Structure formats: structure tokens, C-alpha cells
Amino acid sequence: MTSSSPTETSLRWAPWWVLAFVALWPVHGPAEVVLSLGALAALAVLALSRFRGGMTLLSHEAWALTSVLFCAYWIPELVSSIDAVDAGRALRESLVDLRYLPFLWLVAMAVADERGRRLTFGGIAVIATLWLVDGLVQAATGWSVGGPATADRLSGVFGAENLKLGLVLASLAPFPLAAASQRFGVVGWLLMAAALVVVVLLAGARASWLTLGLVLVFSGWRQLGSKRAMLVLGLGGALLFALSMTFSDKLQERVERTEAALNGGTEGLDHALSGRLPIWQAAWNMAVAHPVNGIGVRGFRQAYPEYAVEGDPWLQDAEHGAGYHAHQIVLEVLSETGSIGLLLWLGGVALAWRAWRFATPAARARAAVPALALGVTVFPLNTHLAFYSTFWGGLTLLLAALYSGSLLARPGDADDADPGAR
Incomplete structure (x- = not known):
């Protein structure tokens, strides 16, 4: 076993910084402060260690992939500002x-060894589980840490003015599912999956339904095997869905809205998509008018307003905000x-996939959870949600850095399978 360098030892706090950022997502301002301070801390560590073995913080491959994925996100921003409408x-x-770049380096460093992955992945699982329990309590009592259920869906710790609970839990679902499976086996996985289905369904965002469905299919396939996974997910999903439909009128309305897409015609599809077809048409018109950047x-x-079609309903409902992105x-x-x-986004996807394809089985096991998320x-x-917004962009980039740092771990750790990621 190799001894840790002073720089490596000084970064033992990195997982806790990442967890603080995630835990503060429901309160946007403090989370932004943690992100910015984390970026400055990473730059300070790199400046101090540049000539003292700083490259041991991450493998060369992890440095490269984390930076490339950031560039695939950030360079389009910069290029788009040249002749932007605003x-x-x-700019x-x-x-x-x-600031995301040094923060992403910090996140990748946090999961570059087995201890860091155990703390970071386990910590995210704990945070998501606490939010999940809070959502279950709100479903049963109407009370939540984030306030009473004044909206027409579960809001949980995020509050009734920030209805992101279902979307965030669906994206983070691989972490609590993996933790429950590791600690309690198949029974733990099934109980966690059931709780996630209830809360995500009642949180109401139908995009999160599909996201969670994908998580359960891939995670269940790995945990239960293909046939058992399909059987359990089918029967369990049907039962939980029926129970939720029985006790939630708002959920029934959303299901009926979704079923409208099966009736055929543009009106039915638009109704099922909550009126998003005009927004997508306007987005396409913008892309055609500004094809380069x-x-x-x-x-x-x-x-x-300039690119909306005539009679666009969102122009008549300025307070709704659906035309914001x-x-x-x-x-x-x-x-x-x-x-x-x-093209740059697709390039980032291709490089992330290439890294996965050429990784060892041990490396894939380490990175399986953030890769799925x-x-x-x-x-x-x-x-x-808008990927160029601070909140959703930050969440997505965090997952990208967790993936890069765990897949391409530091030399000396790369061949050691991480049981916590199994």
C-alpha cells in the first residue's frame, strides 16, 4: 500500500464538501455559495500542489474526461454569446x-479512491432517503420540512414554490437503491423502489415518472435478473400505481392527461404534453433561424414572442412561464x-461512452451508480428542466464529475473493485 501524499490527505474533506452542496439544493442561495467556495478551494489546493505531486489527485484520464465534459457544456455557452438576443x-x-470547472475537479477528486466513493455515494444515498422519508410523511400527513402541502402535488423539502422533489429523487434514485441493496439485499432494494415510486408518482412531474422507470429497469435488471425484474417491476408497479390512483385525485388527472396522447391528433398530444407543442415549435423556429450558434x-x-406561432396560448398567459425554456x-x-x-454535446456523450467501453469491469462497477444517474x-x-439553468446544470455536471472520477480512479486504486458500487 502506498502512503498518501500531503495533498491527498488534505483533500479528505472533499466528499463532505460535495455532500454539503447536494444537501443544500432545496435552499438555492447557500448551495451556490458552497459551489463557489468549493471551486476556490480546489484552485487553492491545485496551486499549492502543482509542484508537489498534484497529478496524483486524479488520474490523467480522469482529469481529461472531467475537463472535456465541462467543455462540451461550457463552450456552446460562450460561442452562443457572440450574437445572442441578450x-x-x-456572456x-x-x-x-x-467556476464549475474547478468544482468538477474537486468532485472527481472526492471519488477518486475507495474511501471517497464510499462517503460520497453513501452520503448522497442518505440525503435522498431523508428527502424521500419527508415526502412520505407529507403524503400521509400533509406536513413536510419544506412546509405544508399547499400545491397540488408533493413538494417535500423543496417547498410548494419549488416543485422539483420528484425530478431530483428520480435522478438520484440509483444511489439509495444501491445503498439499500448493499445493506439489505433484494428486500432492501424492493422497499426502496416502492417508496421511490410512491413519492415520485405523487410529486406529479411526469418527466420524473419516465426517469424513475428507466432507473428501476436498469437497476432491477442488475439486482434481480431480467425475468424476475420484469415480473416484480410489472406487478409491483401496477399495485402501487393502483393504490396511488385510489388516493390521489390529482394523480388521476395526470394519468388521464397522459392517456390523451393515445386518442390521436395534435390536440390530444398537446394536451398530454401540458401544452408544450407550441413551445417546441417556437424552439425549432429559433434553431432554424439561428442554425450556427x-x-x-x-x-x-x-x-x-418573435418565434412563437400565431395564436400561441403561452403568449396569452404571461404569468405561467412555460415559455421560459x-x-x-x-x-x-x-x-x-x-x-x-x-455537436459539442454529442462529442461529450461519445467520449463518455468511449471511456465506459474501454474501462475494466472493476472500473465499470465503481462507476455504475453515477453512470446510471x-x-x-x-x-x-x-x-x-433547463440544462443551462444554475440548478439543473449544476446537478447534471455534478453527476458527470462523479462518473468521471469513479470510472477513471487514481493509479493504485483503478484495479480495486469498489464493493460500494456493486
């Missing part, structure tokens, strides 16, 4: 988002960053 804001967003990140709301990752990238942005979060056949 050039000042687009400001690009400059502010530079888009209208500029975070300029969607300002450009919307494209609600779909491919259309967001195309409309706001153009073909340059889409990242994959379902950016799954293109779904609706999404």
Missing part, C-alpha cells in the same frame, strides 16, 4: 459558469446554442 446575459452566464443561452424567454434537452441545445452546441438525467426522449 448578449450581455449570455455573463458563460463567465459565471467557469443559436439565440444565446438563457435567451429563450426573450426570443419567444424549451423543456427538452435537444431542442434547448439547438435553439440556444445551435448546431455547434449540439447521469444517463437517465440526460435521456433525450423525455421532457426536462
Whole structure:
């Protein structure tokens, strides 16, 4: 066993910094402070260790992949600001988002060894489980740490003015599922899956239903085997869905809205998509009008009236806010960053996939949990929050760094399978 360098020892706090960032997501301001301070701390550590073995903090491959995935996200921002509809804001967003790069290095360093992965993955699982329990309590009593259930869906710790509970739990679901499976086996996995289904269903965001469904299929396949997974997920999902439908009128309304897509016709599809077809049409019009570098990140709301079709219902409902972003990752990238942005995003996906393909079985086992979380979060056949917003962009980049740092661990750790990721 090799001894730890002073720099490695000084970074033993890195997992706790990552966990503080995740735990503070429900309160946006403090989470931003932790992110910014973490970026500065990472830069300070790198500056102090540059000539004292700093490259031992991460493998060369992890440095490269983390940086490349950041660039695939950030360079489209910068290029889009050249002739953006709101050039000042687009450029400001690009400059502010530079802080993500050192923070992502810090996140990757946090999971570059077995101890760091155990603390970070286990800590995220604990945080998600606490939010899950809070959601279950709110479903039963109407009370939550985030306040009473004043909205038409579960809001949990995020509060009724910030309805992200279902989306966040669905994206983070691989972490508590893996932890429950490791500690309690199949029974633990099944109980955690059932709790996630109840809360995510009642949280109401149908995009999170699909995200969680993908997580349960892939995680269940690995945990139970293909036939048992399909049987258990089918029967269990049907039972929980029936119970939720029985006790939730709002859930029934959302299911009926979803079923409208099966009736055929544009009106039924638009109703099932909560009126998003006009938004997607406007996003496509922006992409066609600005095919090279888009209208500029975070300029969607300002450009919307110009590119909306005649009679667009969202222009008659200014308070709704559905026209603030494209609600779909491919259309967001195309409309706001153009073909340059889409090519760079696809390049990032290709490199992440290439790293997975050529990784050892032990490395894949280490990175399986964040890989699944990242994959379902950016799954293109779904609706999404804005990836160039601070909150969802930060969540996505965090998962990318967890994936890079755990897949391409430090030399000396790369061949050691991590039981916590199994």
C-alpha cells in the first residue's frame, strides 16, 4: 500500500464538501455559495500542489474526461454569446459558469479512491432517503420540512414554490437503491423502489415518472435478473400505481392527461404534453433561424414572442412561464446554442461512452451508480428542466464529475473493485 501524499490527505474533506452542496439544493442561495467556495478551494489546493505531486489527485484520464465534459457544456455557452438576443446575459452566464470547472475537479477528486466513493455515494444515498422519508410523511400527513402541502402535488423539502422533489429523487434514485441493496439485499432494494415510486408518482412531474422507470429497469435488471425484474417491476408497479390512483385525485388527472396522447391528433398530444407543442415549435423556429450558434443561452424567454406561432396560448398567459425554456434537452441545445452546441454535446456523450467501453469491469462497477444517474438525467426522449439553468446544470455536471472520477480512479486504486458500487 502506498502512503498518501500531503495533498491527498488534505483533500479528505472533499466528499463532505460535495455532500454539503447536494444537501443544500432545496435552499438555492447557500448551495451556490458552497459551489463557489468549493471551486476556490480546489484552485487553492491545485496551486499549492502543482509542484508537489498534484497529478496524483486524479488520474490523467480522469482529469481529461472531467475537463472535456465541462467543455462540451461550457463552450456552446460562450460561442452562443457572440450574437445572442441578450448578449450581455449570455456572456455573463458563460463567465459565471467557469467556476464549475474547478468544482468538477474537486468532485472527481472526492471519488477518486475507495474511501471517497464510499462517503460520497453513501452520503448522497442518505440525503435522498431523508428527502424521500419527508415526502412520505407529507403524503400521509400533509406536513413536510419544506412546509405544508399547499400545491397540488408533493413538494417535500423543496417547498410548494419549488416543485422539483420528484425530478431530483428520480435522478438520484440509483444511489439509495444501491445503498439499500448493499445493506439489505433484494428486500432492501424492493422497499426502496416502492417508496421511490410512491413519492415520485405523487410529486406529479411526469418527466420524473419516465426517469424513475428507466432507473428501476436498469437497476432491477442488475439486482434481480431480467425475468424476475420484469415480473416484480410489472406487478409491483401496477399495485402501487393502483393504490396511488385510489388516493390521489390529482394523480388521476395526470394519468388521464397522459392517456390523451393515445386518442390521436395534435390536440390530444398537446394536451398530454401540458401544452408544450407550441413551445417546441417556437424552439425549432429559433434553431432554424439561428442554425450556427443559436439565440444565446438563457435567451429563450426573450426570443419567444418573435418565434412563437400565431395564436400561441403561452403568449396569452404571461404569468405561467412555460415559455421560459424549451423543456427538452435537444431542442434547448439547438435553439440556444445551435448546431455547434449540439455537436459539442454529442462529442461529450461519445467520449463518455468511449471511456465506459474501454474501462475494466472493476472500473465499470465503481462507476455504475453515477453512470446510471447521469444517463437517465440526460435521456433525450423525455421532457426536462433547463440544462443551462444554475440548478439543473449544476446537478447534471455534478453527476458527470462523479462518473468521471469513479470510472477513471487514481493509479493504485483503478484495479480495486469498489464493493460500494456493486
